[in-house]
Amino acid sequence: MERIYFDNAATTSLDPVVLDAMLPYMTEKFGNPSSIYSYGRETRLGIENARKSVAKILNAHPGEIFFTSGGTESSNTAINAAINDLGCKHVISSPIEHHATLHTVEYLHHHRGIGLSFVKILPSGHIDMDHLRELLQNAGGKCLVTLMHANNEIGNLLDLNAVGTLCKEFDAIFHSDTVQTVGHYPFDLRNTPVHFITAAGHKFHGPKGVGILYINENVKITPYIQGGSQERNMRAGTENLYGIIGFAKALELATEHHAEHSAYINDLRQYMAAELEKNIPGVTFNGDLKGRSLYTVLNVSFPKSEKSEMILFNLDINGICASGGSACTSGANAGSHVIRAINSNPNQIAVRFSFSKNNTRTEVDKVIAKLKELI
Ligand SMILES: Cc1ncc(COP(=O)(O)O)c(C=O)c1O
Secondary structure (H helix, E strand, O other), rough: OOOOOEEEOOOOOHHHHHHHHHHHHOOOOOOOOOOOOOHHHHHHHHHOOOOOOOHHHHHHHHEEEEEEEOHHHHHHHHHHHHHOOOOOOEEEOOOOOOHHHHHHHHHHHHHHHEEEEEEEEEEOOEEEEHHHHHHHHOOOOEEEOOOOOOOOOEEEEOHHHHHHHHHHHHOEEEOOOOOOOOOEOOHHHHOOOOEEEOOOOOOOOOOOOOEEEOOOOOOOOOOOOOOOOOOHHHOOOOHHHHHHHHHHHHHHHHHHHHHHHHHHHHHHHHHHHHHHHHHHOOOEEOOOOOOOOOOOEEEEEOOOOOOHHHHHHHHHHHHOEEOOOOHHHHOOOOOOOHHHHHHOOOOEEEEEEEEEOOOHHHHHHHHHHHOOOOO
């Protein structure tokens, strides 16, 4: 059966060019980067070149880029460091963060007595900036603000500069989960008021299990993982060598083709939205579809019925891959915490379709035809 993959916010396929770059590091270039002889020197060079390339693309200093296992580890490291090393006593976050953030701040609140407040979410899915200011004013101690750049379920984009500037005013630490935007948007970290950002290679056609944590050079933290001296004593453990090579290659390709791919994917998403409106009565969209929003994500609400309640299951039976929430929760399915936070209408079923450069209008047409049958 032909399969249609419309779940690119969960993960993307590995680009064959990325695989080609990784392969030598799985075969002949296998040395431990910490070894002092030639095998080690050659893989160490591979890692340091990858770091330089990533730093250049993000307009950061190579010393600010740390390779990790992905978005979850990076956010855990940043949030814990803000509490343990940077004197934050209070965390301001939002109810629509990824669980990598939400569960971390909730843990710190329940087990370490750290203050926690959630900024209000407007019906558009954007955060209420006036409420954020109020929370910062009333926090009564140094704050960590942790707010995601793009929401992985509804696609809404945060204004990093506006939030960072507000954080500066209150001397707060600012961490942003940028897992859905690195590799999809240009970054200029030297001119962005943020202390920590994160990324995961598998969201932009790189390998899984590798990511970065950007730590602004003015911030000094202690390691989260203890052990050897890898990553300049900041992240112990033998490096995910071929993952790191793949991460850098994927980011290089994404950057090179950004204009072309983002326009193509955005067109596909708008086309699907228009076709849904034309063909499925009662369909609505979650998030700020026509405003500040990721071009890769389309979150759709179908009117609730016996048929629509089975929609994800039936799409899957027909070879169409989409999800109800983030990939980490869609198996358990207690419903999406993001949709609950922005849309209190219980008579709707939300489905996230998310696209990549590999999808086509023909695929959209096939999905629409199937949805007409299934809804
Ligand atoms: C917004 C966001 N943050 C964090 C993560 C976690 O990243 P990873 O699975 O690489 O740890 C994901 C993806 O799963 C995500 O979409």
